[in-house]
Amino acid sequence: MSTGVTRCLQRSSLGHLIKACRYSSSTPSADLDSKTYDLVVVGGGIVGCATAREMLERHPQLKIAIVEKENKLAMHQTGHNSGVVHAGIYYTPGSMKAKLCVEGLKLSYDYFGKHNIPYKKVGKLIVAQTQEQVKQIAELHERGIKNNVPELQLIDKNNIYKFEKNCKGEMAIWSPWTGIVDWSQVCHSYASEFEKMGGKIILNYEVTGFEETKESNGQQELVPISVLSKNNSIKTKYVLTCAGLHSDRLAVMTGCDLSPRIVPFRGEYLLLNDDKKHLCTTNIYPVPDPRFPFLGVHFTPRMNGDIWLGPNAVLAFSREGYRWTDVNIRDCIEMAKFPGLYKLCLRFIVPGLKEAVKSIIYPLAVNDLRRFINQITYKDVKRGPAGVRAQAMDNDGKLVDDFVFDGGAGSIGSRVIHCRNAPSPAATSSMAIAKFISDKLEKDFKF
Numbered sequence: 456m457s458t459g460v461t462r463c464l465q466r467s468s469l470g471h472l473i474k475a476c477r478y479s480s481s482t483p484s485a486d487l488d489s490k491t492y493d494l495v496v497v498g499g500g501i502v503g504c505a506t507a508r509e510m511l512e513r514h515p516q517l518k519i520a521i522v523e524k525e526n527k528l529a530m531h532q533t534g535h536n537s538g539v540v541h542a543g544i545y546y547t548p549g550s551m552k553a554k555l556c557v558e559g560l561k562l563s564y565d566y567f568g569k570h571n572i573p574y575k576k577v578g579k580l581i582v583a584q585t586q587e588q589v590k591q592i593a594e595l596h597e598r599g600i601k602n603n604v605p606e607l608q609l610i611d612k613n614n615i616y617k618f619e620k621n622c623k624g625e626m627a628i629w630s631p632w633t634g635i636v637d638w639s640q641v642c643h644s645y646a647s648e649f650e651k652m653g654g655k656i657i658l659n660y661e662v663t664g665f666e667e668t669k670e671s672n673g674q675q676e677l678v679p680i681s682v683l684s685k686n687n688s689i690k691t692k693y694v695l696t697c698a699g700l701h702s703d704r705l706a707v708m709t710g711c712d713l714s715p716r717i718v719p720f721r722g723e724y725l726l727l728n729d730d731k732k733h734l735c736t737t738n739i740y741p742v743p744d745p746r747f748p749f750l751g752v753h754f755t756p757r758m759n760g761d762i763w764l765g766p767n768a769v770l771a772f773s774r775e776g777y778r779w780t781d782v783n784i785r786d787c788i789e790m791a792k793f794p795g796l797y798k799l800c801l802r803f804i805v806p807g808l809k810e811a812v813k814s815i816i817y818p819l820a821v822n823d824l825r826r827f828i829n830q831i832t833y834k835d836v837k838r839g840p841a842g843v844r845a846q847a848m849d850n851d852g853k854l855v856d857d858f859v860f861d862g863g864a865g866s867i868g869s870r871v872i873h874c875r876n877a878p879s880p881a882a883t884s885s886m887a888i889a890k891f892i893s894d895k896l897e898k899d900f901k902f
């Protein structure tokens with residue numbers, strides 16, 4: 456067998472087996488052999504795992520691998536989010552986001568039931584605080600109905616307490632189908648099924664490039680793609696990347712345009728102290744500011760009984776920057792060179808600065824929350840965890856709010872699909888997104 460690949464598989468570093476326990480490993484796991492996969496999925500978050508599982512369920516004969524740079528799955532957005540099962544109220548009727556969320560909601564609840572994944576249908580209130588927001592609430596309600604969100608109700612001021620005893624507002628939407636779950640657990644469940652069906656999960660495998668390799672098996676010439684990492688490479692016929700916060704970097708590796716770029720926005724949460732937890736039994740959301748794709752700081756009960764308040768949205772100095780002090784020089788330089796970010800900052804300088812001040816002096820954020828439940832004071836909260844959103848942005852600073860798929864240049868580009876933007880609520884929509892991407896893989900790659 457001859458090979459034209461410049462970086463060869465290094466047999467000496469192979470043979471480490473993947474640890475079975477929740478797919479975590481402290482050593483490079485690379486049960487890599489010389490076989491060529493049919494499909495390699497880059498990214499072990501919920502979108503990659505759901506899609507790999509869906510593909511193997513549809514095509515059990517395929518050899519599929521998931522490669523993930525961390526030593527565990529679900530380490531980034533999938534493991535750092537609000538844990539809400541969204542019902543699909545906000546999204547433009549007819550959009551993919553709306554369709555995939557409502558479909559994903561139903562598929563998710565069926566899946567949780569079938570696989571004994573704990574969840575709670577705690578419901579959700581979206582509460583208007585001003586007359587302007589009352590108008591917006593009526594529009595949101597209509598949107599939700601158009602999106603086929605089940606059993607939505609408009610609640611007048613005097614009846615809000617029936618859904619959340621201590622919550623105040625001018626009007627609200629009640630969504631009984633909204634729930635909570637641990638999305639990281641769901642992702643691990645998808646991965647476990649994928650492995651049981653014969654799929655391979657390779658951790659500690661950071662993809663650094665793709666290359667076409669010329670090989671001959673004696674009868675015909677084959678041209679697999681080598682998926683390269685620092686010390687290894689694996690071969691595959693086709694590639695799907697679902698790399699979240701790094702999706703633009705993966706896309707550039709096969710000759711795609713830099714745009715849309717990923718700009719990281721951290722979402723920080725506060726934690727409600729134990730003696731005030733009884734004040735919140737359901738999700739309480741504000742009316743979202745239509746200028747932003749974020750849903751606003753909300754009250755969210757967690758599966759372990761905690762109450763999270765957040766997330767806010769502040770620019771992060773690292774794509775995986777979960778704290779203000781996390782600074783990544785490469786990420787900062789790239790952001791400093793990106794004209795889209797300047798344009799966005801100029802447009803939103805005042806709300807952006809306000810958000811940053813509230814993030815640093817966190818008791819200030821409590822004033823926003825007191826409009827909903829006024830028994831909460833700054834003494835009742837402490838700093839909690841944070842997540843980082845992969846916000847796709849174009850060169851004009853416009854936030855890209857829809858799915859973006861790309862391939863790249865030349866013959867390699869025709870065998871790679873990059874999922875460059877899988878916007879929130881991609882956890883809720885994950886099973887529907889997986890079906891959508893699988894249809895695309897079947898069509899484009901003739902699986």
Ligand SMILES: Cc1cc2nc3c(=O)[nH]c(=O)nc-3n(C[C@H](O)[C@H](O)[C@H](O)COP(=O)(O)OP(=O)(O)OC[C@H]3O[C@@H](n4cnc5c(N)ncnc54)[C@H](O)[C@@H]3O)c2cc1C
Pocket residue numbers: 497498499500501502503522523524525528529530531532533534535536537538539540541660661662663697698699700701702705722766841842843844845877878879880881882883884
């Ligand atoms: C603060 C916050 C709150 C949210 N709340 C909700 C919610 O309540 N409900 C909801 O439905 N959605 C929510 N979302 C959205 C949801 O979490 C994400 O849309 C979803 O998790 C995206 O999944 P993913 O697989 O695309 O990305 P990720 O989970 O980020 O996975 C991408 C993976 O790719 C890996 N990777 C990247 N580069 C490479 C490389 N070069 N080589 C190998 N691997 C690589 C990463 O390590 C990572 O594991 C929230 C998101 C955030 C940030």
